[in-house]
Amino acid sequence: MDTTEPGIIESIQGLLRNNHKFAAVKGTSCLCSKQFHHVANIRSSSKQCNIICGGSAANDKDRKTCGGEKSVEVYFIKGKCVQAPFSRLYASSRHMGCFETPGDGIPGKYVTVQSPEDCLTVCDTLGSPLATYDQKKQCWCGKAGKNFDLTQNVVSCNASGAVDVFRTSAEDARCGNISFLSPGKYERTELASYPGSGNTWTRYLLEKATGYYTGSVYNDVALSGIGYLGESFKVEETRTDMIKDHYLNDNKVPEFPSAFIVIIRNPYKAIISLINLLNAKTDIHVNFAADKVLKEKIVQLWPKQIEHWIKFHRKVLFQNKPMLILYYEDMVTDPISSVRKMVEFLPNPALHPSDLEERLACLSQETRGLARRPPRKYSSDFFPSEIRKSVDKAVEEVKEMLRKKGITKKMPPYEKGPDLD
Known part of the structure; x- marks a missing residue:
């Protein structure tokens, strides 16, 4: 450059x-x-x-x-410098869970060690993205593959054939190479959602899976600063595809998209996420607003925002173009299947990599993303009865829109409350 x-x-x-x-x-x-x-x-x-x-x-x-x-x-720079030998606390922070070992083993290097911390240290030194450790003190350093893609974990690492899996600090180059499109005419896709519905996280998944940066109508400098470099280009420059838009204004839907991917999330969680975004004092893309502030803002902003939630879906769902609708909760449960479905839907042939399955295996090692707020439970006193009634009404209205659209995938029971997902 x-x-x-x-x-x-x-x-x-x-x-x-x-x-x-x-x-x-x-x-x-x-x-x-x-x-x-x-x-x-x-x-x-x-x-x-x-x-x-x-x-x-x-x-x-x-x-x-x-x-x-x-x-x-x-x-x-994705992480922080480790200024001392790997400790048990650090190893715990890198633990991904327990997974069943594939019958033909994990592709990579085998070593004998005395502890999970030793295993993580060795594999990090070898430059392997994954460190796996079993009850026999056997350590494999390798990477995810087609038959070990970290999508199906098991309850206990004490089970026969199960291994502890740790994510090292080494990058897996299979999904690390992301580029911009050359300027040109493409069939582009709009990535549409109400704010707080996982749009930014979805962009991370799509970038890793396709090998190309996503774009946005907002040109958000804060997002560019944490790695979403597509924010640096205006939509008209055609250097990006999969364009983020929340449709919060009264402008018409632009003509450029050939297709739509629509992310729908529990309105409780989506609106709370938006309030956190607007009111967290630091690191706005991942932090929380103080409980006192959150309660005040929920009461103050909810009537307007739940109406925006309805209006967004009314505006987008009846576009007469190819459309893929995904529920955020399903994406959290199985991000790899969800992103595979999105990539296969994209009309731009440039975004269909020949090594998609390898890229998805790589992605399965680190699905969290760059700006995803940690999960949190909210007590019922955050939501007065009038708020719950407004959500029930809004959910039923959007369900009806989906029925008219011919969507057969049933919406999750959002009326059950904010901790559904």
Whole structure:
């Protein structure tokens, strides 16, 4: 990529200390920043820094490529530095659950260790995305595959054939390579949802599965800063597909989408998520508003927001274009099947990778995403009876819309309350 003004040049320790997200290598210099545009020009991005070296052979076939003085490799920092040997607490934080070992074993390297912490340490050093450990103190370092994709866990790791699975800090390159589309004419898909319904998380899943960045009508700088680089392009530039839109205004639905993916979520959870987004003091995409603030805002904002929830579905569901409707709760239960279904639905052939199953196996190792708020239960006193009545009415109205649309997949029983999912 072509560099812009480099901004701050400092050590990796400084990068972590200042919570920077982007690190770039230019020659022997390390460029660090919280924003991508401080270290590189995103519009000149390419998969490889392959500028022709000066003094190369005249014959194109024999020319050598190298970085060149304008070239910079940019890395996105996903985690935090571990400043001590892997502890039991750290290993616990990386634990993904218990899974049944496939009959032909896990593809990867076998080692004998004394503890799960040792297993995680060894596998991280080897650069393996997964560390698995069983009751016989056997450790396998490898990665998910078609017959071990981390979608079906078991209740206990003490069961015969079960293993503890840990996610190391090593990246699995199979779903790490994400690009922008070349400018052109595409059949593009609108990713539509009421705010707080998992749109941003869905974008993460789609980017990892297709290998291409998603877009948005909002150009959200905060999301760009945590890795959603498609926010840097306007929709009209056609560098992205799978375009996020919440339709909160009275504007008409734009003409460009050829198809729609619609995410529907429990209105209790969706509206609470929106209130948290608007009222959390720090790190707005993952934090919670204080309970006192949340209770006040629920009473204050609920009548308007539940009406917006209805209006969103009324506006989107009757578009006369191909449409895939998914319930957020089903996506949480089985994200891999859900994202496979979405990719197969997309009308743009460029978004159908030949290695989809490998990418999905890779994705199964880390489905959480970049900006997904942790689950939380809410007591019934957050929701007065008039709010519950308004939800019951709204849910029935949207159910009727789905029936008229011919959707046979039954809506989850959202009227049961906020802790359904």
